[in-house]
Amino acid sequence: EPEVTQTPSHQVTQMGQEVILRCVPISNHLYFYWYRQILGQKVEFLVSFYNNEISEKSEIFDDQFSVERPDGSNFTLKIRSTKLEDSAMYFCASSFPTSGFTDTQYFGPGTRLTVL
Amino acid sequence: EDQVTQSPEALRLQEGESSSLNCSYTVSGLRGLFWYRQDPGKGPEFLFTLYSAGEEKEKERLKATLTKKESFLHITAPKPEDSATYLCAVQAGSNYQLIWGAGTKLIIKP
Numbered sequence: 001e002p003e004v005t006q007t008p009s010h011q012v013t014q015m016g017q018e019v020i021l022r023c024v025p026i027s028n029h030l031y032f033y034w035y036r037q038i039l040g041q042k043v044e045f046l047v048s049f050y051n052n053e054i055s056e057k058s059e060i061f062d063d064q065f066s067v068e069r070p071d072g073s074n075f076t077l078k079i080r081s082t083k084l085e086d087s088a089m090y091f092c093a094s095s096f097p098t099s100g101f102t103d104t105q106y107f108g109p110g111t112r113l114t115v116l
Numbered sequence: 117e118d119q120v121t122q123s124p125e126a127l128r129l130q131e132g133e134s135s136s137l138n139c140s141y142t143v144s145g146l147r148g149l150f151w152y153r154q155d156p157g158k159g160p161e162f163l164f165t166l167y168s169a170g171e172e173k174e175k176e177r178l179k180a181t182l183t184k185k186e187s188f189l190h191i192t193a194p195k196p197e198d199s200a201t202y203l204c205a206v207q208a209g210s211n212y213q214l215i216w217g218a219g220t221k222l223i224i225k226p
Contacts, residue, residue: 045213107159
């Protein structure tokens with residue numbers, strides 16, 4: 001069964017460093033997403049990406065964040081200068097819109113980012 | 117503001133003891149309500165999508181229902197392997213983003 005994969009599973013970085021989190025969405029999916037979950041808190045939406053551009057973003061997704069689909073299979077989230085409060089699980093998701101406008105998003109296993 | 121609230125926060129049941137989890141929502145223009153299961157340290161695993169009031173879906177010991185204000189996840193004769201956090205999320209308006217509840221942590225004791 002197709003699945004979303006993410007690498008690395010755990011990333012430790014120093015405050016102020018840049019990190020790139022990588023995702024391989026399900027191959028025929030068209031929409032790609034990043035969410036994060038701070039330990040013990042709700043899952044939060046960061047950004048959605050369709051047709052090689054950002055379609056929605058939240059207030060969390062500020063200038064420190066960027067996304068890219070560098071080739072036909074990978075989808076990346078870059079955090080330019082990490083802060084302590086960026087420590088969280090980051091989940092990638094993908095979907096293939098059916099039912100007109102509603103889609104089911106399938107999630108990867110996550111990357112745990114620890115900022116020291 | 118769109119909001120999703122889940123209750124209870126935690127639920128402990130004996131194996132075989134059936135119960136229900138609640139997800140209430142306040143959104144403008146619901147397009148879909150989603151149930152996911154999340155094991156510790158893992159990503160959300162898709163369970164159900166519900167689109168309109170009155171809809172029901174079943175999978176093994178789980179059954180999800182939807183009204184205009186809330187959704188229930190009924191678990192029948194649960195087993196210890198059903199222990200997990202169950203998350204509810206909605207899509208609304210013209211957005212594709214999911215708006216999440218805080219989850220219900222379900223513990224099934226043998």
